[in-house]
Amino acid sequence: VLKNEGKSSISIRRLMSLEIDFAGTTFTASTFDGHWARERQRHDHIMNVGLFVNDSKQGSSSSTHNPYVLLTNNQLAGCYAFNLVYSGNHKEIIEATVLDQTHVLIGMSDFLFDWTLEAGESFCTPQAVAAYAVDETGVIAAMHTFVSNHILPEKWAHVDRPVLINNWEATYFNFNEQRISELAGIAAGVGIELFVLDDGWFGARDDDRRALGDWFDNIKKTGGGLGSLSAKIREKGLKFGIWVEPEMINEDSDLFRAHPEFAMRVPGKEPTRMRNQLMLDIANPVVQDYVIKTMTDVFTRCQADYVKWDYNRVICDVYSESVPNCGEYLHRYLLGLYRIMRELTRKFPAVLFESCAGGGSRYDLGLFCFMPQTWASDNTDAYERLFIQEGTMQAYPQNTMGSHVSICPNHQTGNSTPLETRFNVAAAGMFGYEMDLTKSTAEDLETIRRQVVFYKRHRTLLQRGRYIRLSSIFKSDYAAWIVVSEDRSEAMVTLVGTHAKSGKENLRVRLQGLDESAEYAVEMREQTNLDQILRTTVRGDILCRGAIDFGYLFSEKDRRAS
Numbered sequence: 024v025l026k027n028e029g030k031s032s033i034s035i036r037r038l039m040s041l042e043i044d045f046a047g048t049t050f051t052a053s054t055f056d057g058h059w060a061r062e063r064q065r066h067d068h069i070m071n072v073g074l075f076v077n078d079s080k081q082g083s084s085s086s087t088h089n090p091y092v093l094l095t096n097n098q099l100a101g102c103y104a105f106n107l108v109y110s111g112n113h114k115e116i117i118e119a120t121v122l123d124q125t126h127v128l129i130g131m132s133d134f135l136f137d138w139t140l141e142a143g144e145s146f147c148t149p150q151a152v153a154a155y156a157v158d159e160t161g162v163i164a165a166m167h168t169f170v171s172n173h174i175l176p177e178k179w180a181h182v183d184r185p186v187l188i189n190n191w192e193a194t195y196f197n198f199n200e201q202r203i204s205e206l207a208g209i210a211a212g213v214g215i216e217l218f219v220l221d222d223g224w225f226g227a228r229d230d231d232r233r234a235l236g237d238w239f240d241n242i243k244k245t246g247g248g249l250g251s252l253s254a255k256i257r258e259k260g261l262k263f264g265i266w267v268e269p270e271m272i273n274e275d276s277d278l279f280r281a282h283p284e285f286a287m288r289v290p291g292k293e294p295t296r297m298r299n300q301l302m303l304d305i306a307n308p309v310v311q312d313y314v315i316k317t318m319t320d321v322f323t324r325c326q327a328d329y330v331k332w333d334y335n336r337v338i339c340d341v342y343s344e345s346v347p348n349c350g351e352y353l354h355r356y357l358l359g360l361y362r363i364m365r366e367l368t369r370k371f372p373a374v375l376f377e378s379c380a381g382g383g384s385r386y387d388l389g390l391f392c393f394m395p396q397t398w399a400s401d402n403t404d405a406y407e408r409l410f411i412q413e414g415t416m417q418a419y420p421q422n423t424m425g426s427h428v429s430i431c432p433n434h435q436t437g438n439s440t441p442l443e444t445r446f447n448v449a450a451a452g453m454f455g456y457e458m459d460l461t462k463s464t465a466e467d468l469e470t471i472r473r474q475v476v477f478y479k480r481h482r483t484l485l486q487r488g489r490y491i492r493l494s495s496i497f498k499s500d501y502a503a504w505i506v507v508s509e510d511r512s513e514a515m516v517t518l519v520g521t522h523a524k525s526g527k528e529n530l531r532v533r534l535q536g537l538d539e540s541a542e543y544a545v546e547m548r549e550q551t552n553l554d555q556i557l558r559t560t561v562r563g564d565i566l567c568r569g570a571i572d573f574g575y576l577f578s579e580k581d582r583r584a585s
Contacts, residue, residue, distance in 0.1 A: 026145040035138040039114075039130030040107065041151035045094075048072065048119035053093040055414045060402035060435055062086040062383040063414030065497045069097075070119045078114040080134045082338025082353050083380060084387035090115065091418035093162070094127065101155065102162040105129050106418060108174070109149035110389035111357040112136075129153075135341065137350025152388065159417075160491055160535065167420040167490065174388050175423070178372060179395035183482050184422065184453050185262060185375075186214070186475055187329070191221035192403070192434055193459035196229055200246030202461075204255060209460040211259040213468055214475035217329055217455075218256050219264035224249065226276065232299040235271045236278030236285075238317045240324075249325040264329030264375075267321060269314045270360070271300045271335065285310050289342040297336035298381075305363070306355040307345040315366050322371050330371075332394065334380040357389070364393040377425055377453075386415065386423075396423050396453045403429035403457055405440040405448040409496045409519060412451055413504075421506070422486045426452030428474075430459065442467060443550040446474045447517055450485055451504070454478055470551045477548060484508055484515055491535045496521070507536035514543075518573055530574035539564035547576065 027033055050070045054077045055063040063086070068075055077092055079085035090113040094103040105127065107113050112132035119125050129151045140146055152169065156162040171180050188210040194202060207218045222228065224245055226237030240248040246255075253263040272279055272286050279286060279301075287302040288294045294301055304310050322330065341352045368376065376394035378385055382401035390397065400411045408426065415424050426449045431439040449455075460468065478485065488506035493516070496502040500521050507514040514537060518530070537543065540563065547557040557576060565571070 024145050024147045025140065027140045027142055030142050032139050032141045035140055035146055036136065037130075037133040038146065038148050039128045040148045041105070041127070041129040041153060043127045043153065045103075045125040045127070046123070047096075047098070048123055048125050049096060049098040050117075050119070050125055051095045051097055052077075052117050053095065053417075054115075055089040055091055055417060057086050057411075057414075059086060059381050059384070060400060061407070062386070062400050062411050063089055063417075064410055065414050065417070065495075070117065070125065072119050072121055075117045075119075076114065077117075078132050078134070079112050080132065081384075082111060082341075082356065083334070083385045084110050084113060084389070085337070086380075086382065086384040086386075089414075089418070090129075090387060091166075092117070092129075093159070093417070094125075095159070100157045102157070102159050103127075104152075104154045104162045104166055104418070106152040106166070106388055107131075107149055108152065108388040108392070109357070110360070110385055110387050111353055131354070135350060135353060137348065138354065139348050139351065149389070163417060163492065164489060166418055167416075170388065170391065170423065171420050171487075174391050175395045176368070176393065179375065180422075181487065184396070184486060185216040185329075186478060187217035187219055187264065187455035188215045188460070189219040189221055189264075189331075189427065189455060189457050191266075192429055192457045193461075194223075196223040196231075198223065199244055200252060200255075203252065204259075205461055206459065207256050207259050207261055209463075209468070210456070211261050213460070213472040214479070215261065215456065217262040217264055219266065219329060219331060219455075220252070221266040221331070222268070222333075224265070233273050233275040235268060235273040235300055236276045236303075238267070238269075238321050249321070253325040253327075262328035263325060264331065265321065265325055265327050266331045266333060267318060268333040268335060269318055269363070270303050270305055272303050273300050282313075284344070285313065287338070287340050287342065289340050292340070295339045300336060301340075302336065302338060304343045304345070305359040306343045306352055308359070309345070311359045311363055314363050318363075318367055319370060322367070322374060327371070327374055329375045329377065331377050331379055331398070334378075334385060336381070337384075361389070361393070364390075368393050379425075383411070383415070386419065391419075391423060396425055398425040399452060402435045403427055404433040404436040404438050405445045405519075406438060406521060407436060408448050409502045409521070412448070413492065413496050413502065416451075416490055416492070416504075420487075421452055421490050424452035425455070426450075427455040427457040428471075429457040441552050442470055443474075443552050444519065446478075447548075448519060450474075450478055451517065453486070466551075473549075473551075481515060484513055488514070489536055493532050493535065501530065503532050505534055505536060511536065511538040511541070518576075529572055531569040531572055533569035534566040537563040537567055539567055545571075 226234030
């Protein structure tokens with residue numbers, strides 16, 4: 024906290040949250056970078072004399088450079104991890120000097136930042152987080168425990184979350200009450216617990232060029248309106264969730280025609296449009312009040328159990344009549360957003376909020392203070408998800424990560440993967456389906472039903488057990504991880520090979536986290552596309568020494584595009 028105890032104003036151009044110095048320069052800095060549909064890809068940077076910067080200039084924490092940074096000592100044992108409790112522009116600076124020292128600075132970015140601090144006022148920076156362990160496994164555990172115990176909303180941090188289905192990839196904008204009802208009925212029949220109605224339910228929203236901001240029912244699509252539709256969904260035994268994108272506005276909307284001043288635009292300049300939309304001026308308290316009021320109405324109208332809060336572009340055209348100093352705008356936007364979220368989560372404590380930002384572009388500790396989970400990526404390809412999910416779980420526990428089974432060929436990549444493999448990958452996170460079950464075969468529906476039964480049976484372990492990476496997909500041609508219960512009485516291992524190999528593969532994985540003196544009943548999940556199922560009893564120390572060959576189990580016979 025910086026307090027101006029003088030008699031005149033001062034300007035803050037940079038004010039970081041954490042500074043720490045290390046002896047030596049023998050470090051590797053690991054960052055988790057990417058873009059839309061390829062979030063949090065790991066990159067390792069061997070430090071030498073010089074400066075390394077990891078930052079975002081997009082107005083959000085961004086998928087380009089996540090604020091989490093790992094610093095590994097290459098000569099001595101030790102890993103240091105850093106993060107920032109903030110959802111806006113951030114900056115992580117690592118400098119290796121000729122004096123054989125390494126300096127680390129963590130905090131808000133100074134890009135377009137110029138804050139006027141009047142006499143008697145104070146400015147508080149976001150909190151930074153630092154963790155140490157002797158190795159990566161330890162530092163991952165430390166960060167996961169910290170996020171679960173001190174960042175996530177207490178109501179949601181240690182409870183089981185529902186299995187859901189989202190209609191987006193099933194219908195996109197083309198749906199009506201009958202189609203939604205049919206999809207929900209099949210979902211209920213296979214044991215799914217929550218139906219989420221995605222984009223297209225409001226105003227004249229038939230495509231992404233119109234109606235953002237018009238949060239009134241589209242009667243043509245919802246039948247008797249949201250209240251009626253959600254009641255019919257509940258009659259089928261499902262909870263009801265709703266998609267919104269409250270921070271955005273289309274120029275072709277009733278809201279823009281009535282309040283063009285609500286849009287973020289620089290006077291006299293043509294605005295930058297992304298996904299055919301502008302951003303609302305969330306730094307303006309009047310606009311904040313509008314968002315709180317309209318979202319309160321939406322959530323009340325449908326008695327929402329779940330809200331998917333989307334954000335599909337980056338911030339530019341920075342200007343607001345309510346913020347005379349543009350250098351303060353980006354931070355004031357975040358403060359306004361946090362005020363909105365604080366008000367809505369207080370009004371609706373029973374609602375499970377999931378953040379989304381064109382996928383995972385706002386995957387950060389700031390939003391997790393209000394919304395306990397985030398849609399990890401719009402890319403639902405199981406192969407691509409191995410990279411995205413490993414990069415995500417480096418810093419964030421699995422119960423923050425939305426992960427769904429989708430159709431094949433995959434809508435984002437065109438790749439095809441067996442339905443059982445898609446489940447194995449998606450079950451690592453907050454689990455659901457993103458597909459049109461009305462077009463599924465009876466055989467596939469039975470497979471999905473069995474998957475849901477299995478997931479529910481092991482849900483507590485999968486969602487809240489200790490995650491340990493066994494083999495990195497960034498460094499190998501297979502991914503492996505284990506989730507272990509707190510008392511180590513139960514564990515689940517997932518192995519995913521990225522491609523088939525000729526001949527017998529000798530694949531031995533050293534398990535971790537088990538009680539090495541205990542005897543474990545080892546049972547492989549029954550998959551419809553596998554003939555061989557492993558069942559045996561093995562001591563924990565044998566499993567942890569990699570004495571079991573898993574290679575022969577990779578014999579999936581299902582390559583159908585379904």
